[in-house]
Amino acid sequence: xxxxxxxxxxxxxxxxxxxxxxxxxxxxxxxxxxxxxxxxxxxxxxxxxxxxxxxxxxxxxxxxxxxxxxxxxxxxxxxxxxxxxxxxxxxxxxxxxxxxxxxxxxxxxxxxx
Amino acid sequence: xxxxxxxxxxxxxxxxxxxxxxxxxxxxxxxxxxxxxxxxxxxxxxxxxxxxxxxxxxxxxxxxxxxxxxxxxxxxxxxxxxxxxxxxxxxxxxxxxxxxxxxxxxxxxxxxxxxx
Numbered sequence: 001x002x003x004x005x006x007x008x009x010x011x012x013x014x015x016x017x018x019x020x021x022x023x024x025x026x027x028x029x030x031x032x033x034x035x036x037x038x039x040x041x042x043x044x045x046x047x048x049x050x051x052x053x054x055x056x057x058x059x060x061x062x063x064x065x066x067x068x069x070x071x072x073x074x075x076x077x078x079x080x081x082x083x084x085x086x087x088x089x090x091x092x093x094x095x096x097x098x099x100x101x102x103x104x105x106x107x108x109x110x111x112x113x
Numbered sequence: 114x115x116x117x118x119x120x121x122x123x124x125x126x127x128x129x130x131x132x133x134x135x136x137x138x139x140x141x142x143x144x145x146x147x148x149x150x151x152x153x154x155x156x157x158x159x160x161x162x163x164x165x166x167x168x169x170x171x172x173x174x175x176x177x178x179x180x181x182x183x184x185x186x187x188x189x190x191x192x193x194x195x196x197x198x199x200x201x202x203x204x205x206x207x208x209x210x211x212x213x214x215x216x217x218x219x220x221x222x223x224x225x226x227x228x229x
Binding site: 004031033035040041042043044045048056058090092100101102104105106107 | 119122145147149154155156157158159162203205207216217218219220221222
């Protein structure tokens with residue numbers, strides 16, 4: 001089975017802290033994605049990557065950056081966390097030739113105080 | 114630009130009743146369409162997908178969806194629901210081949226609540 005593992009299920013951080021959310025997949029997928037999930041807003045794409053060291057902005061990249069140094073790992077970075085970044089963060093991965101078949105991690109719930 | 118509209122934010126139904134969750138999309142080109150399900154405290158998983166061919170698509174757990182190009186819809190149906198179908202359901206769209214450089218766009222979700 002494909003496994004997408006997010007390093008932390010729950011995090012509590014303070015405003016201004018630097019936050020790292022880590023995601024690892026074990027199926028050699030080319031594509032990796034970070035989404036943010038908020039009640040009533042569904043999933044919104046923050047960034048995605050289709051190859052090592054490649055990244056593309058999604059719909060809401062402001063306040064976030066990403067890193068993909070290895071194929072299996074995709075990190076989301078909040079340089080200076082703010083309260084409006086309190087949310088559920090979902091990582092996903094897929095093969096480049098399998099249209100839209102994403103495999104999701106269980107999510108990381110971040111609370112910024 | 115493509116977009117997805119899920120017409121109902123919440124759908125309450127009784128066990129063994131039929132259900133339809135509605136999804137409309139907008140796109141000027143050919144699309145691929147998907148339904149994902151999220152059970153409480155879990156990540157999303159693929160329920161079914163339309164890429165091409167037959168407009169009636171069958172998925173896991175007895176769900177099916179019909180692609181209607183003229184009405185730009187992709188409604189999800191199940192003839193008889195169970196308590197265990199209680200979850201949030203997301204419709205998603207991708208323009209053309211979702212390969213390098215593309216990503217899915219999700220709707221806002223529909224919460225299906227099944228009671229006995």
